[in-house]
Amino acid sequence: MPQRIVVLLSLILLxxxxxxxxLEERVVEHRLANGLTLLLMERHQAPVVAxxxxxxxxxxxxxxxxxxxxHLYEHMAFKGTRTIGVTDAEKEKPVLEELDRLAEAIMAEKxxxxxxxxxxLAALRKRFTEVEAQAQQFVVSAELATLYQRNGGVGLNxxxxxxxxxxxxxxxxxxxxxWAAVESDRMANGVLREFYKEKKVVLEExxxxxxxxxxxxxxxxxxxxxxxxxxxxxxxxxxxxxxEALSRTETAAFFQTYYGPVNAVLAVVGDIKPKEVIAxxxxxxxxxxxxxxxxxxxxxxxxxxxxxxxxxxxxAESQLLIGYHKPSASHPDDDVFDVLESLLSEGxxxxxxxxxxxxxxxxxxIEAFSDYPGAQYPNLFVISATPRAPHTIAEVEQTVYEELDRLxREPVSPHELQKILNxxxxxxxxxxxxxxxxxxxxxxxxxxxGDWRETFKRRDRxxxxxxxxxxxxxxxxxxxNNRVVATLVKPEDGAGKDKP
Amino acid sequence: xxxxxxxxxxxVLLVCATxxxxxxxxxxxxxxxxxxxxxxxxxxxxxxxxIVLENGIIVYLLPDPELPLVTASAMIRTGAVYxxxxxxxxxxxxxxxxxxxxxxxxxxxxxxxxxEFLAANVxxxxxxxxxxxxxxxxxKDLGRGLAIFADMLRTPSFEPAKVELAKRQAxxxxxxxxxxxxxxxxxxFRKLLYGADHPLGRESTIATVSRIxxxxxxxxxxxxxxxxGLILGVTGDFExxxxxxxxxxxxGDWKPQPVTLPxxxxxxxxxxxxxxxxxxxLSRDLTQTYLRVGHLSVKEDDPxxxxxxxxxxxxGGNSFTSRLFRDVRIRQGLAYSVGxxxxxxxxxxxxxxxxxxxKGSSTHQALASMLDHMERLRQEPVTDDELQxxxxxxxxxxxxxxxDAGLIVGRLMALEYYGLPRDFLQRFRDSVVKLTKxxxxxxxxxxxxxxxxxxxxxxxxxxxxxxxSTFGQVRHLTLKPGG
Numbered sequence: 003m004p005q006r007i008v009v010l011l012s013l014i015l016l017x018x019x020x021x022x023x024x025l026e027e028r029v030v031e032h033r034l035a036n037g038l039t040l041l042l043m044e045r046h047q048a049p050v051v052a053x054x055x056x057x058x059x060x061x062x063x064x065x066x067x068x069x070x071x072x073h074l075y076e077h078m079a080f081k082g083t084r085t086i087g088v089t090d091a092e093k094e095k096p097v098l099e100e101l102d103r104l105a106e107a108i109m110a111e112k113x114x115x116x117x118x119x120x121x122x123l124a125a126l127r128k129r130f131t132e133v134e135a136q137a138q139q140f141v142v143s144a145e146l147a148t149l150y151q152r153n154g155g156v157g158l159n160x161x162x163x164x165x166x167x168x169x170x171x172x173x174x175x176x177x178x179x180x181w182a183a184v185e186s187d188r189m190a191n192g193v194l195r196e197f198y199k200e201k202k203v204v205l206e207e208x209x210x211x212x213x214x215x216x217x218x219x220x221x222x223x224x225x226x227x228x229x230x231x232x233x234x235x236x237x238x239x240x241x242x243x244x245x246e247a248l249s250r251t252e253t254a255a256f257f258q259t260y261y262g263p264v265n266a267v268l269a270v271v272g273d274i275k276p277k278e279v280i281a282x283x284x285x286x287x288x289x290x291x292x293x294x295x296x297x298x299x300x301x302x303x304x305x306x307x308x309x310x311x312x313x314x315x316x317x318a319e320s321q322l323l324i325g326y327h328k329p330s331a332s333h334p335d336d337d338v339f340d341v342l343e344s345l346l347s348e349g350x351x352x353x354x355x356x357x358x359x360x361x362x363x364x365x366x367x368i369e370a371f372s373d374y375p376g377a378q379y380p381n382l383f384v385i386s387a388t389p390r391a392p393h394t395i396a397e398v399e400q401t402v403y404e405e406l407d408r409l410x411r412e413p414v415s416p417h418e419l420q421k422i423l424n425x426x427x428x429x430x431x432x433x434x435x436x437x438x439x440x441x442x443x444x445x446x447x448x449x450x451x452g453d454w455r456e457t458f459k460r461r462d463r464x465x466x467x468x469x470x471x472x473x474x475x476x477x478x479x480x481x482x483n484n485r486v487v488a489t490l491v492k493p494e495d496g497a498g499k500d501k502p
Numbered sequence: 503x504x505x506x507x508x509x510x511x512x513x514v515l516l517v518c519a520t521x522x523x524x525x526x527x528x529x530x531x532x533x534x535x536x537x538x539x540x541x542x543x544x545x546x547x548x549x550x551x552x553i554v555l556e557n558g559i560i561v562y563l564l565p566d567p568e569l570p571l572v573t574a575s576a577m578i579r580t581g582a583v584y585x586x587x588x589x590x591x592x593x594x595x596x597x598x599x600x601x602x603x604x605x606x607x608x609x610x611x612x613x614x615x616x617x618e619f620l621a622a623n624v625x626x627x628x629x630x631x632x633x634x635x636x637x638x639x640x641x642k643d644l645g646r647g648l649a650i651f652a653d654m655l656r657t658p659s660f661e662p663a664k665v666e667l668a669k670r671q672a673x674x675x676x677x678x679x680x681x682x683x684x685x686x687x688x689x690x691f692r693k694l695l696y697g698a699d700h701p702l703g704r705e706s707t708i709a710t711v712s713r714i715x716x717x718x719x720x721x722x723x724x725x726x727x728x729x730x731g732l733i734l735g736v737t738g739d740f741e742x743x744x745x746x747x748x749x750x751x752x753x754g755d756w757k758p759q760p761v762t763l764p765x766x767x768x769x770x771x772x773x774x775x776x777x778x779x780x781x782x783x784l785s786r787d788l789t790q791t792y793l794r795v796g797h798l799s800v801k802e803d804d805p806x807x808x809x810x811x812x813x814x815x816x817x818g819g820n821s822f823t824s825r826l827f828r829d830v831r832i833r834q835g836l837a838y839s840v841g842x843x844x845x846x847x848x849x850x851x852x853x854x855x856x857x858x859x860x861k862g863s864s865t866h867q868a869l870a871s872m873l874d875h876m877e878r879l880r881q882e883p884v885t886d887d888e889l890q891x892x893x894x895x896x897x898x899x900x901x902x903x904x905x906d907a908g909l910i911v912g913r914l915m916a917l918e919y920y921g922l923p924r925d926f927l928q929r930f931r932d933s934v935v936k937l938t939k940x941x942x943x944x945x946x947x948x949x950x951x952x953x954x955x956x957x958x959x960x961x962x963x964x965x966x967x968x969x970x971s972t973f974g975q976v977r978h979l980t981l982k983p984g985g
Binding site: 047048049050080085086138143144147148149151152153154155156158159172173174176177179180183184187196199200201202203204205206207209210213214215216317318319348349350351359360363366388390391417420421424425427428429431432434435436 | 533534535536538540541543544545566568569570571602611614615618619620621622638640667670671674675677678680681682683787788789790820821822823827828831832833834835836837838839859860861891894895897898899900901902904905906
């Protein structure tokens with residue numbers, strides 16, 4: 003009997019999966035009373051499921067003084083809750099609070115600079131170490147990850163960007179109840195333990211990603227030069243001094259503001275029955291009280307005219323970033339930039355690759371990307387290149403401008419546009435290959451635009467982009483006075499050279 | 503017609519009646535997640551057909567009609583280990599220009615234009631121990647895709663301009679190597695482990711790449727690309743007989759030729775049994791030290807391999823929960839990246855590695871912790887909890903090794919290429935179930951040697967809080983230009 007049912011199921015599956023066009027019909031959307039959006043897609047290839055919990059929070063919601071808090075919180079979210087990762091949360095609480103008071107006293111003394119009382123500082127630090135050890139007594143190390151991994155969870159991780167923070171993993175589908183219990187607990191009852199140690203970990207992450215990385219340094223300076231007012235100019239990882247000063251209270255307040263259910267999108271893709279998952283999520287996440295919607299970023303970048311250039315000295319081979327200010331993902335011109343991104347740098351037949359890498363051989367690599375460093379707010383269209391010796395940044399830069407100017411004069415051929423559309427269509431089909439890829443895609447578009455269907459609508463808008471649209475957008479945005487340029491060059495005095 | 507049909511054993515894990523995932527009703531999500539109990543994960547592994555074509559090409563087929571796509575992948579018996587020492591970089595360049603330099607029927611530019619218009623992805627590459635190629639294409643374009651893919655493998659034309667471009671790009675990549683400290687640490691550690699002149703340790707230089715000519719690429723291709731060295735795997739939306747016909751059409755008349763693979767010399771560079779640690783510092787102006795610790799280890803066919811792999815999970819392999827992660831990262835806050843790896847030896851010996859990135863002023867502390875953890879595995883058994891957790895994590899996530907057709911077929915190809923049994927993963931699973939703490943202790947004592955590890959620290963040694971000489975005699979390395 004079971005065999006026959008299976009055969010029928012397979013046939014239905016074949017028919018329904020034959021084309022990507024009906025992909026849209028396979029997504030089930032459900033809104034909880036507390037505002038959480040749930041997106042579900044059945045895919046029974048294997049008895050596994052991928053989940054992606056995306057919050058509309060990231061570096062863009064920070065201001066000077068608390069840069070890095072969104073990312074630091076993401077790390078803290080792995081430390082557990084009032085019941086996970088701790089032996090006795092009630093007893094732990096006053097110890098953590100004493101630790102906060104000590105940390106604040108240390109900060110208050112330290113900022114006095116040369117006038118700081120060193121004896122008092124030393125005593126505070128000694129006490130801090132003692133209390134930190136006391137707090138450690140309550141910790142069940144990495145219990146949250148242990149629960150997931152013990153149950154076959156793989157790919158457990160999280161990322162923080164400018165616009166969104168995302169928590170994800172995959173696991174055998176019969177473990178959904180465990181995941182729902184842990185993840186809803188994490189949304190409602192997170193406890194910031196091992197906070198001061200985790201700051202050290204994040205500072206190591208900053209050293210790795212930014213301080214010792216030529217491109218990390220260049221990108222940080224580039225974004226800071228591009229945005230005078232808007233928080234897109236601040237690094238997601240945070241300025242080291244802000245990270246050092248960040249308090250647990252500020253971090254908890256940030257969580258309260260931005261981690262409400264209404265600010266979250268949960269995508270579940272894989273071997274599921276949507277009705278069951280809806281019931282499970284209602285029964286767990288649904289019990290979390292609603293919170294007010296998080297405030298949007300009000301600061302807008304004022305219009306300005308004039309090219310901005312920034313030079314970063316670093317003992318490494320040269321690199322170049324060119325950016326043009328452009329509107330956010332919700333503006334109609336954004337689709338034209340998506341087309342421009344492909345036209346300029348997707349594949350070996352793209353314009354910049356062909357001209358700079360293949361023909362003139364000025365560059366070792368070149369890439370164009372839209373929506374930098376985020377998509378939610380007005381952002382940049384960026385061209386990133388590494389010159390090939392003995393060619394210079396200036397030669398590469400000049401040739402990029404020639405290619406961009408060509409876009410303003412000559413209409414793009416229908417063949418080039420068709421190629422881009424073919425690639426978008428194929429990408430839609432390929433996206434379905436992976437549960438985690440699909441979960442990520444659905445949750446991202448829902449979080450950014452409020453509609454997961456954007457992943458399909460975008461395709462139709464790209465299909466409508468005309469050669470005239472491209473000419474108009476190139477002429478309007480690719481201008482010198484709308485431009486920001488960052489270059490990485492070797493220090494002139496030989497500073498930073500390594501000793502023999 | 504000599505067609506060998508070998509149907510792989512249908513492997514049923516636990517009990518499962520369906521080819522589809524088991525859609526059982528979910529238990530309620532109430533109470534303590536630690537106390538929740540679940541049924542074992544059940545699944546069946548689909549049957550994969552293995553066919554040997556008349557000319558010796560081995561073909562694995564696994565249809566998967568979910569999406570209108572077809573993926574073909576190839577493994578070719580070759581590798582950078584076989585290139586001449588004065589022309590290191592030749593194998594990689596050959597792979598690159600097979601993809602870009604045209605075929606007997608089309609120029610490289612024509613191929614790029616057609617494939618990109620069809621939104622097809624095609625790649626060719628030659629790594630250290632194997633050559634690989636892949637085609638990923640919409641089903642409707644399969645005929646064109648397969649024809650181009652086969653031509654690339656059989657009749658690459660190595661257009662001189664594309665050879666020159668690839669060479670210039672390779673030289674620029676060498677020039678840019680010092681910009682990545684992680685890259686430096688990786689290459690220098692390999693040199694220390696295998697020997698700077700050994701095929702598994704050496705690296706290309708400006709000199710070796712400059713010496714390579716188009717004729718070298720032509721000869722390297724001719725020497726290794728032959729049907730008897732080729733394993734193909736195809737997954738996606740197709741019928742088996744039609745796919746076999748299609749493969750025969752493009753590969754069937756390819757005449758086999760004998761291939762002689764040069765022998766890989768034994769590795770003699772690493773500290774031998776009874777000798778001391780090798781402590782090496784490469785001084786760079788960095789705010790973080792790139793630490794690597796390790797030694798050569800057993801190959802996958804060693805009877806202790808599975809136990810060593812589980813031990814490695816406990817030490818540093820399991821992200822978030824390993825001993826190194828909990829201690830060096832969570833407890834001490836010394837690193838963002840810390841862990842271990844057991845590198846399976848394929849043609850040469852394997853390696854057991856530990857790594858951490860930490861600020862200059864905690865280099866000694868982090869290194870001491872890493873060595874302590876290695877030593878502790880030899881001194882005392884892991885706890886019952888640790889062992890049970892490592893087993894549960896391995897067994898409950900086992901299904902992910904079979905989560906899609908590409909993974910299943912790709913693994914069968916690799917196992918065949920490296921001469922390992924087809925049911926290697928099932929044996930792995932069966933062994934893990936039986937492992938005891940005593941097994942792990944015995945294996946740790948036999949295969950972990952913290953007393954004679956190779957240590958590499960790439961960083962600013964002026965900042966180290968203590969000299970690394972406490973770990974052994976320190977040797978200072980220098981980075982060669984383009985090294």
